[in-house]
Amino acid sequence: MSTAVDAPSAALAQDLDSFRTLPALQQPTWPDAAALAAATARLGHAAPLVLPAEADGLRAKLAAASRGEAFVLQGGDCAEIFAEANATRIRNKIRTILQMAVVLTHGASTPVVKIGRMAGQYAKPRSSDDETRDGVTLPAYRGDMINGFEFTPEARTPDPARLEQAYRISAATANVVRAFTQGGYADLRQVHEWNRGFMRNPTYARYERTAAEIDRAIRFMEACGADFEALRSVDLYLSHEALVLDYERALTRVDARTGQAYDTSAHFLWIGERTRQLGGAHVEFLSRVANPVGVKLGPTTSPDDALALAARLNPENAPGRLTFVARMGTGKVRDVLPGLVEKVTAAGVAVTWMTDPMHGNTITSGTGYKTRRFADVLDEVQGFFEVHRALGTVPGGLHMELTGDDVTEVLGGSEAIDEAGLARRYETLVDPRLNHQQSLETAFLVAEMLQAR
Ligand SMILES: O=C[C@H](O)[C@H](O)COP(=O)(O)O
């Protein structure tokens, strides 16, 4: 694999900076322009977090997913937190993703492409620029890359030093991810043993059949002399929302093989529902880099919006370059998604369709917690599969906010977390995540949907 990346030439740098003349929503108001310039200049010389050749490998796998030859699982925190970037938390998240992937692989009977919302998911778009508590108004928390969560003027003031801290912590996280996924921790037999541990809880008895089938398949492979050594490592790709454009631009490098620019902060980058304006800076910037990219599509997206986004972001119509992540909400997915899929398909647009069943289903509990109902999350996934089945198109993957820990942020699941139960361990700083058990349960339920695909 070629490893050489260079700084962009002056001419390419001008192209990459074209976004700077366009409206960029959801950017922090940095109080110190000189400090921002100094921080991004240093990041401009930093080592890449990922390599272009790896991003190309992911692109080929996303193309396979668009044809139904693979299924994508993308998951991780809503917002990563600097203080939680330790080996235990990272390992728990990886373990959850690997456990889900084994179950989904069985359901899909195709490879599962694993992507973490990890090692860079440190910036959040917010509904409001400010937050008011007891009559005091301060800037909203926008993620650890920008400001601190603590409700003080000092913490809430955007600080460019955080961009470099995000880079360093992302580098350390990426290192741990590579160590766990390449060093034997991902051994298929071990991951299946963890799933058997999950099955020992009688609450999950309904998934026993799927677990037993996976068990039989592994024993069959063993009997055939399958090379389990070769299965001891997996690729877990890195992704985050490309929100803070100063950070993304600073980490953009040129692939020495091809002369193309790649945003080396992650393999896969997506544009959020709030920043996908055609004439906006985010679409412009991501149109200039060669990574595989995603766009979140909410319920107000028109088919023409989707076609125009595809034309801007993937003018060559290359499979794997563009993923649409539909996040409609359970009440809307069956009404809105068909029109989009139909028109995009009729136009011959190459796209990988994924579902994000989290962001259209956020509610506030009677007890004041921002939460989601597990049943709504599942129903949106079901709706996504129904729409694709009816149209004869390909449901390519699942985008989830999840954690490997036993938090209590989403209502329901077999553990029956209720409104009072949310208080037990509500830890997210922005949006609610599925906990470890709810994530595995999702995998078993989606595996059933995949089998019916
Ligand atoms: O994760 C998504 C958004 O950042 C989040 O839903 C915004 O939340 P807010 O409405 O609390 O600002």
Ligand SMILES: C=C(OP(=O)(O)O)C(=O)O
């Ligand atoms: C903000 C997010 O989602 P969306 O853009 O779909 O609201 C997210 O995935 O963190």
